[in-house]
Amino acid sequence: MADWYTTFANSGLGTTITKQLGLPRPAELRRHEPGQPLLPGPVVVGSAGAGRLRDTVTAVLRDAGVTVQSPVTADGATDGEKPAAVVLDATGLTGPGDLAGAHDFLAPAIKRLRASGRVLVLADPPAEATSPAQAAARQAVDGLVRSIGKELLDGSTANALFVPEGAEASLAGPLRFFLSGRSAYVDGQLLTVTAADVPENPDEVAPLAGKVAVVTGAARGIGAAIAQVLARDGAHVVAVDVPAAGDKLAEVANGIGGTALQLDITAADAPQRLVEHLRERHGGVDVVVHNAGITRDKLLVNMDATRWNTVMAVNLQAQLDITQALLDADGLLRDGARVVCVSSQSGIAGNRGQTNYAASKAGVIGMVRAWAPGFAARGATINAVAPGFIVTEMTATMPFGTREIGSRINSLQQGGLPVDVAETIAWLSQPAAAGVNGQTVRVCGQSMLGA
Amino acid sequence: MAESTTRRAAIVGGNRIPFARSGTAYAQASNQDMLTATLDGLVARFGLQGESVGEVVAGAVLKHARDFNLTREAVLGSKLAPTTPAYDVQQACGTGLEAAVLVANKIALGQIEAGIAGGVDTTSDAPLAVGDDLRRTLISLNSAKTVQDRLRALARIRPGMLAPEIPRNAEPRTGLAMGDHAAITAAEWGIGREEQDELAARSHQRMAAAYDRGFFDDLVTPFLGLARDNNLRPDSSVEKLAKLQPVFGTGEGATMTAGNSTPLTDGASAVLLASDEWARAKGLPVLAHLVDAQTAAVDYVHGGEGLLMAPVYAVPVLLARNGLTLQDFDFYEIHEAFASTVLATMKAWEDEAFCKGKLGLDAPLGAIDRARLNVNGSSLAAGHPFAATGGRIVASLAKMLHEAGPGKRGLISICAAGGQGVVAILES
Numbered sequence: 001m002a003d004w005y006t007t008f009a010n011s012g013l014g015t016t017i018t019k020q021l022g023l024p025r026p027a028e029l030r031r032h033e034p035g036q037p038l039l040p041g042p043v044v045v046g047s048a049g050a051g052r053l054r055d056t057v058t059a060v061l062r063d064a065g066v067t068v069q070s071p072v073t074a075d076g077a078t079d080g081e082k083p084a085a086v087v088l089d090a091t092g093l094t095g096p097g098d099l100a101g102a103h104d105f106l107a108p109a110i111k112r113l114r115a116s117g118r119v120l121v122l123a124d125p126p127a128e129a130t131s132p133a134q135a136a137a138r139q140a141v142d143g144l145v146r147s148i149g150k151e152l153l154d155g156s157t158a159n160a161l162f163v164p165e166g167a168e169a170s171l172a173g174p175l176r177f178f179l180s181g182r183s184a185y186v187d188g189q190l191l192t193v194t195a196a197d198v199p200e201n202p203d204e205v206a207p208l209a210g211k212v213a214v215v216t217g218a219a220r221g222i223g224a225a226i227a228q229v230l231a232r233d234g235a236h237v238v239a240v241d242v243p244a245a246g247d248k249l250a251e252v253a254n255g256i257g258g259t260a261l262q263l264d265i266t267a268a269d270a271p272q273r274l275v276e277h278l279r280e281r282h283g284g285v286d287v288v289v290h291n292a293g294i295t296r297d298k299l300l301v302n303m304d305a306t307r308w309n310t311v312m313a314v315n316l317q318a319q320l321d322i323t324q325a326l327l328d329a330d331g332l333l334r335d336g337a338r339v340v341c342v343s344s345q346s347g348i349a350g351n352r353g354q355t356n357y358a359a360s361k362a363g364v365i366g367m368v369r370a371w372a373p374g375f376a377a378r379g380a381t382i383n384a385v386a387p388g389f390i391v392t393e394m395t396a397t398m399p400f401g402t403r404e405i406g407s408r409i410n411s412l413q414q415g416g417l418p419v420d421v422a423e424t425i426a427w428l429s430q431p432a433a434a435g436v437n438g439q440t441v442r443v444c445g446q447s448m449l450g451a
Numbered sequence: 452m453a454e455s456t457t458r459r460a461a462i463v464g465g466n467r468i469p470f471a472r473s474g475t476a477y478a479q480a481s482n483q484d485m486l487t488a489t490l491d492g493l494v495a496r497f498g499l500q501g502e503s504v505g506e507v508v509a510g511a512v513l514k515h516a517r518d519f520n521l522t523r524e525a526v527l528g529s530k531l532a533p534t535t536p537a538y539d540v541q542q543a544c545g546t547g548l549e550a551a552v553l554v555a556n557k558i559a560l561g562q563i564e565a566g567i568a569g570g571v572d573t574t575s576d577a578p579l580a581v582g583d584d585l586r587r588t589l590i591s592l593n594s595a596k597t598v599q600d601r602l603r604a605l606a607r608i609r610p611g612m613l614a615p616e617i618p619r620n621a622e623p624r625t626g627l628a629m630g631d632h633a634a635i636t637a638a639e640w641g642i643g644r645e646e647q648d649e650l651a652a653r654s655h656q657r658m659a660a661a662y663d664r665g666f667f668d669d670l671v672t673p674f675l676g677l678a679r680d681n682n683l684r685p686d687s688s689v690e691k692l693a694k695l696q697p698v699f700g701t702g703e704g705a706t707m708t709a710g711n712s713t714p715l716t717d718g719a720s721a722v723l724l725a726s727d728e729w730a731r732a733k734g735l736p737v738l739a740h741l742v743d744a745q746t747a748a749v750d751y752v753h754g755g756e757g758l759l760m761a762p763v764y765a766v767p768v769l770l771a772r773n774g775l776t777l778q779d780f781d782f783y784e785i786h787e788a789f790a791s792t793v794l795a796t797m798k799a800w801e802d803e804a805f806c807k808g809k810l811g812l813d814a815p816l817g818a819i820d821r822a823r824l825n826v827n828g829s830s831l832a833a834g835h836p837f838a839a840t841g842g843r844i845v846a847s848l849a850k851m852l853h854e855a856g857p858g859k860r861g862l863i864s865i866c867a868a869g870g871q872g873v874v875a876i877l878e879s
């Protein structure tokens with residue numbers, strides 16, 4: 001479901017009015033529906049530089065039943081339908097001169113891109129370059145992709161994947177995600193994959209089949225959407241929230257064939273109780289989503305200790321304590337486990353009145369980065385997801401002006417939906433996402449804040 | 452032929468909605484609403500969506516005529532499979548525990564693998580009855596065939612017949628309120644005001660502490676905006692309770708107040724019972740087993756025994772059958788219908804003459820360790836929606852026993868209207 005403005009702007013009258021007044025014209029985004037094809041049309045694949053990934057990309061796309069088109073030729077000739085996505089393999093850039101090839105390929109291809117299209121650029125990580133010229137060319141991809149994101153219309157997005165030498169096997173999962181409807185509100189992001197043993201998803205319709213997942217803060221908002229999407233993808237969900245939210249929590253659990261666990265994650269014995277519950281009821285856990293979070297806004301100079309401490313306790317300390325307890329509980333966190341921690345755009349950009357909240361959410365980003373190597377050693381991953389402006393009960397209470405501006409200052413000109421955050425988290429939870437570790441993925445429609 | 456051996460039924464867990472004083476948070480909720488919500492909370496806790504359990508047994512003491520199939524209707528409105536059979540029971544305040552015993556017995560006999568026992572009551576949405584004269588007139592009106600017959604029937608209605616009969620918490624055979632009966636017993640056993648107030652204050656304080664340490668996190672699910680029992684007074688004290696005027700009994704000996712008697716309450720509870728195998732297969736815990744149970748009744752009309760004293764008679768029978776003494780328990784759950792009832796019950800078990808004369812024992816059953824009595828509070832704190840109390844106690848006691856470790860034993864004693872009592876033993 002789109003927000004009211006998006007619906008209005010796409011109605012007959014709304015189209016006329018918004019066009020005449022020069023108002024934002026947010027598109028209705030292509031979102032994932034189980035069973036739908038990866039893309040509604042063909043993909044144009046091209047390269048700039050040596051390009052070592054084209055074969056892998058082509059194989060993944062063919063596997064998903066997607067038609068692969070050759071690049072648009074200089075005279076504008078193409079082999080058919082308008083593309084739903086454009087993939088540029090820019091691995092093997094040696095210096096800025098090679099970037100001309102990127103321009104040559106992208107410009108005519110993007111011109112023909114459909115609505116809700118995808119532009120994805122694959123490159124080598126700048127940090128691993130062997131010469132300044134090479135580093136310059138690789139880093140140039142950053143500015144290129146972010147600018148494309150801002151130029152694209154009609155709900156299309158642009159993202160980049162840095163794929164180091166030897167991490168080719170990690171590509172398939174992220175590639176599918178960025179092309180699919182699951183990444184509808186992920187825009188302007190640059191993600192680095194790492195080499196890993198990457199298992200195949202058991203099934204693309206139910207990639208989490210047989211998994212046990214814990215979601216904190218699942219009684220409403222983004223947490224409820226996460227629980228629903230994980231269950232849709234095949235997981236059994238243990239939905240956690242404070243006892244006072246137990247009736248809504250039960251409704252969520254009953255709606256998805258999951259179970260409700262009433263638990264204040266900041267209670268001293270909460271990690272232990274969660275460990276015992278998981279051991280007794282499920283013998284282990286595969287996916288943990290730390291979603292519960294609170295705000296207690298005040299300017300720093302006016303903030304009392306309670307506001308500071310409660311936000312830290314829920315948003316950061318509980319994530320640390322519970323994760324540590326799960327790691328310490330012998331055999332409980334199963335091989336290939338996935339931990340996803342909800343951060344926030346405020347943790348990246350900062351926000352007036354949110355020193356406590358932003359500090360806690362930035363802390364989450366540091367936490368996943370530090371834990372990533374240890375998780376990799378057990379075939380597991382830990383990542384953060386930083387939502388931008390997401391339309392929930394929480395944002396519904398914001399003043400109209402703040403809310404309307406907050407939701408429009410991004411490349412997609414609209415607020416995201418809880419399901420958008422949930423889809424990203426569900427993707428990071430898949431077996432095939434093994435090569436994404438220690439990363440922070442923003443789900444913000446390429447927000448102008450902190451970009 | 453089914454196997455003739457029996458097994459002990461396991462208590463897997465429970466759920467209840469917070470209890471609400473009559474006419475407050477649940478004033479607009481029906482028995483069916485409350486029981487359905489309670490079942491759904493249980494379903495969510497144990498992942499029973501679409502599950503067909505062997506049987507759901509529950510009841511209500513105050514019931515509308517339309518609720519003739521209350522439990523089955525609640526099941527149909529819940530997330531349980533619509534193929535789950537259900538039936539209603541009613542044994543006054545013993546309903547909830549008796550329902551658990553019935554489910555446990557079928558599990559013990561291998562007739563079902565799992566079942567849910569529950570109870571619900573509302574005094575806010577209580578049924579109103581019309582007097583017998585009006586009722587007979589209306590029935591003859593309904594069966595009248597001609598217009599003339601109908602008019603004749605209608606003409607028999609007199610203004611005096613129109614006053615509804617509001618159900619009262621009174622004994623039909625004595626016309627006395629339950630509290631008045633309890634006051635007679637309190638006087639007989641010389642139960643003082645202060646010890647009643649102490650027991651009441653302790654019940655509130657202990658239940659509040661149990662909530663604070665999260666004991667009820669997996670026993671209660673909020674309902675209609677209520678997350679804790681709204682009768683609960685964490686700051687209750689003997690001093691505060693001492694200020695209240697007596698409401699039952701007369702003159703000097705009147706010791707029973709609104710503070711040391713349970714208020715009229717709305718609420719519902721449910722307990723999941725199963726065979727060990729069923730629980731294991733589902734990855735669900737076994738908190739305790741229901742070992743045995745006993746009911747008794749006393750002749751409070753002509754026999755000179757107190758209305759609420761039946762459990763005093765039931766317990767020695769249960770102990771003898773299980774080769775136990777009254778001291779062989781780690782926890783005692785004596786339903787606090789009135790503080791004085793709990794105190795009179797214990798006093799009777801300590802009384803040599805009574806135990807020999809009335810219970811036919813060689814020696815008194817003796818005293819129980821007060822530190823083990825109602826350790827997480829009881830009905831004086833939570834309130835007492837008649838049929839829901841048994842489920843509340845069974846689930847809480849099973850959890851306490853489980854937390855205390857294997858081989859722990861608990862005794863439940865519940866008095867009921869009509870001079871009846873239901874008692875049971877649980878063991879972890």
Ligand SMILES: NC(=O)c1ccc[n+]([C@@H]2O[C@H](COP(=O)([O-])OP(=O)(O)OC[C@H]3O[C@@H](n4cnc5c(N)ncnc54)[C@H](O)[C@@H]3O)[C@@H](O)[C@H]2O)c1
Pocket residue numbers: 216217218219220221222223240241242245263264265266291292293294314342343344345386387388389390391392393394395
């Ligand atoms: N809505 C947005 O725009 C937005 C933006 C960035 C980040 N986020 C983050 O996303 C997450 C979910 O946000 P939301 O908008 O759905 O919020 P919400 O307030 O609607 O839901 C949060 C849930 O967490 C639960 N919770 C709070 N404290 C808890 C505790 N101690 N133990 C267990 N559960 C607890 C709450 O009861 C609630 O159900 C939060 O971490 C939030 O910081 C939201």
